[in-house]
Amino acid sequence: AQKVTQAQTEISVVEKEDVTLDCVYETRDTTYYLFWYKQPPSGELVFLIRRNSFDEQNEISGRYSWNFQKSTSSFNFTITASQVVDSAVYFCALSDTVGKLIFGQGTELSVKP
Amino acid sequence: DGGITQSPKYLFRKEGQNVTLSCEQNLNHDAMYWYRQDPGQGLRLIYYSQIVNDFQKGDIAEGYSVSREKKESFPLTVTSAQKNPTAFYLCATTPLPGLSTGELFFGEGSRLTVL
Numbered sequence: 001a002q003k004v005t006q007a008q009t010e011i012s013v014v015e016k017e018d019v020t021l022d023c024v025y026e027t028r029d030t031t032y033y034l035f036w037y038k039q040p041p042s043g044e045l046v047f048l049i050r051r052n053s054f055d056e057q058n059e060i061s062g063r064y065s066w067n068f069q070k071s072t073s074s075f076n077f078t079i080t081a082s083q084v085v086d087s088a089v090y091f092c093a094l095s096d097t098v099g100k101l102i103f104g105q106g107t108e109l110s111v112k113p
Numbered sequence: 114d115g116g117i118t119q120s121p122k123y124l125f126r127k128e129g130q131n132v133t134l135s136c137e138q139n140l141n142h143d144a145m146y147w148y149r150q151d152p153g154q155g156l157r158l159i160y161y162s163q164i165v166n167d168f169q170k171g172d173i174a175e176g177y178s179v180s181r182e183k184k185e186s187f188p189l190t191v192t193s194a195q196k197n198p199t200a201f202y203l204c205a206t207t208p209l210p211g212l213s214t215g216e217l218f219f220g221e222g223s224r225l226t227v228l
Binding site: 106 | 146148153154155156157158161171201203205216217218219220221222224
């Protein structure tokens, strides 16, 4: 069965600290996609990144970076120099072959000034 | 503006009543999804539809029903058979089924509270 685990329920940091959100997944598919979404207090999920299973290159987008390691089935997300506006719930998700997303439990990040 | 509109944003219901949540999109996306969000459990898939007049059950379909009569609309009915309906409900769309072309686009959600 497919599963996504975000072991960190809540993380609290002080502004300008770096923070890493962990994501571990399980799947028997050889082709799959991994996603990260951000959910601010407004409730709407905002897409951050999609990565396919054949592309293990790390990606950096501004203060955000993602480390995909197939060997450990992990897709971790790092925010560098965190800001108060980064406070949100972050979800990691895995797609199956028919386009459904399986979400992790979410990590609530609180960045304090 | 292009996007996904969910209504109502907040809804209160008495036990035993059915309630319908609306999801309308003008993105011309083929696939539409309903997710339920509970604290500490992430999002769970209720129903999804990849084409008009067709839909499939997700992981927690019991107590819910949907219809897809038009491409732009995918309403969700929470029936009295749903044992614990209080939750945050999110509608999502994607251009083509399979997610091979991109990500899910989400509405702002509807918060249902059963009194």
